[in-house]
Amino acid sequence: MTRYDLAVLLMLTAGSLQAKPRAPRPGADELLLKTLAGPATSYVAVERVQVFLPGKKPKALKVNIMALPGRVRREVLPLRKKATPLVSVSDREASRAGLARLRALYDLAVSTGGVVAKRKTWKLELRMKSGALRRVLWVDRDSGLLMKRETYRDDGTLARRERIVKLALPAAVDPAGFRAAPAAGPWTPDGFVYTGDSGGRRHYSNGLESYDVGLAGGKTVVTGDLAEDDAARVLESAAK
Amino acid sequence: MNEDEDARLAKAAMKSLLVPAPESLKADLKRLARNLKPARSIWDGLGETLSGGAWAYGAGAAFAAAGIGIFILRAVPGRSLSSGVVERPAARLETAPQVLADLWADDSGEDNDEI
Numbered sequence: 001m002t003r004y005d006l007a008v009l010l011m012l013t014a015g016s017l018q019a020k021p022r023a024p025r026p027g028a029d030e031l032l033l034k035t036l037a038g039p040a041t042s043y044v045a046v047e048r049v050q051v052f053l054p055g056k057k058p059k060a061l062k063v064n065i066m067a068l069p070g071r072v073r074r075e076v077l078p079l080r081k082k083a084t085p086l087v088s089v090s091d092r093e094a095s096r097a098g099l100a101r102l103r104a105l106y107d108l109a110v111s112t113g114g115v116v117a118k119r120k121t122w123k124l125e126l127r128m129k130s131g132a133l134r135r136v137l138w139v140d141r142d143s144g145l146l147m148k149r150e151t152y153r154d155d156g157t158l159a160r161r162e163r164i165v166k167l168a169l170p171a172a173v174d175p176a177g178f179r180a181a182p183a184a185g186p187w188t189p190d191g192f193v194y195t196g197d198s199g200g201r202r203h204y205s206n207g208l209e210s211y212d213v214g215l216a217g218g219k220t221v222v223t224g225d226l227a228e229d230d231a232a233r234v235l236e237s238a239a240k
Numbered sequence: 241m242n243e244d245e246d247a248r249l250a251k252a253a254m255k256s257l258l259v260p261a262p263e264s265l266k267a268d269l270k271r272l273a274r275n276l277k278p279a280r281s282i283w284d285g286l287g288e289t290l291s292g293g294a295w296a297y298g299a300g301a302a303f304a305a306a307g308i309g310i311f312i313l314r315a316v317p318g319r320s321l322s323s324g325v326v327e328r329p330a331a332r333l334e335t336a337p338q339v340l341a342d343l344w345a346d347d348s349g350e351d352n353d354e355i
Contacts, residue, residue, distance in 0.1 A: 050347055050349060051344070052349065057346050057347070058346070058347040058348070058349035059344040059345065059346065059347055060344065060345060060346075060347035061343045061344050061345065076343055077343075078342065078343055079342060079343065079345055080342070083342070086340075086343065116353070117353050118353075161351065163351065163353075165352075165353045166353070193340065195336070195340070205340055206340055207339075207340030207341040207342070207343055207344055208341070208344055
């Protein structure tokens with residue numbers, strides 16, 4: 001071994017000793033449970049929601065989020081400053097129930113995610129049993145907070161992206177902001193509100209996407225622009 | 241008897257002929273007028289008002305407008321006469337789709353942290 005080889009060997013050894021050990025990749029169920037439970041501390045965030053409709057320009061809105069452990073307040077900011085913001089307060093569902101629903105619908109796979117809002121993430125892919133990719137989640141490695149979520153159509157095109165663009169975690173949150181009780185009635189995905197009913201069907205919309213809840217053949221059915229897990233949760237809550 | 245004495249006697253005679261005026265002449269005159277005029281009942285007054293002069297038309301119009309206003313306020317749901325505050329119906333709230341559509345803005349579609 002020449003001096004040169006020895007020097008290279010020593011440098012490589014020193015480099016590998018200095019390198020941080022890789023974080024062990026968590027199991028999919030473990031990571032999903034952590035995500036569904038949400039952070040153990042309160043936080044404040046700004047989220048951008050983008051919707052990609054086929055053949056149209058992407059649309060986006062901004063949401064101010066305040067959260068206590070187990071409860072989230074979302075305030076959709078209108079474009080016109082004088083308009084009233086759309087505020088909703090929701091409780092997190094039991095994480096075991098959420099995991100069971102997602103497990104029944106999707107195959108899960110964890111991989112290394114990038115950095116979102118300056119937080120290191122794990123990436124969690126949710127594929128239909130047919131193999132089609134439906135959702136991808138980016139989860140904060142430390143807190144379990146869902147930092148980013150993308151939803152895909154059957155043809156593989158991106159339908160929707162929700163991403164936290166600013167985050168303060170932990171953050172002091174005033175509990176007075178959570179006085180509004182969670183909305184009564186069936187559960188609705190974030191941003192969707194009841195817009196009326198006709199022909200025995202109840203309509204829900206977020207302004208760009210919509211879905212209906214109604215009876216068909218004696219059974220409650222959900223039709224419209226919802227991913228399978230959201231539609232299943234709507235059905236579960238409508239049956240209660 | 242001179243002329244001065246005659247004038248003084250004449251003045252005294254005139255004074256004795258004058259009847260002293262009552263102390264409350266104005267009040268007596270009012271009492272006299274009231275006694276001459278018969279008392280009017282309230283119904284006579286109302287009848288006269290309804291069939292009366294131009295100002296009665298204004299009063300009638302105001303009365304009718306007030307009645308229509310009360311009817312409308314009672315007929316419109318969600319309005320309370322007593323509090324004067326607009327109350328939302330207790331039933332489930334609907335949000336107009338246009339209100340929701342106005343929340344969305346055109347976007348570049350980029351995937352980055354800052355907006």
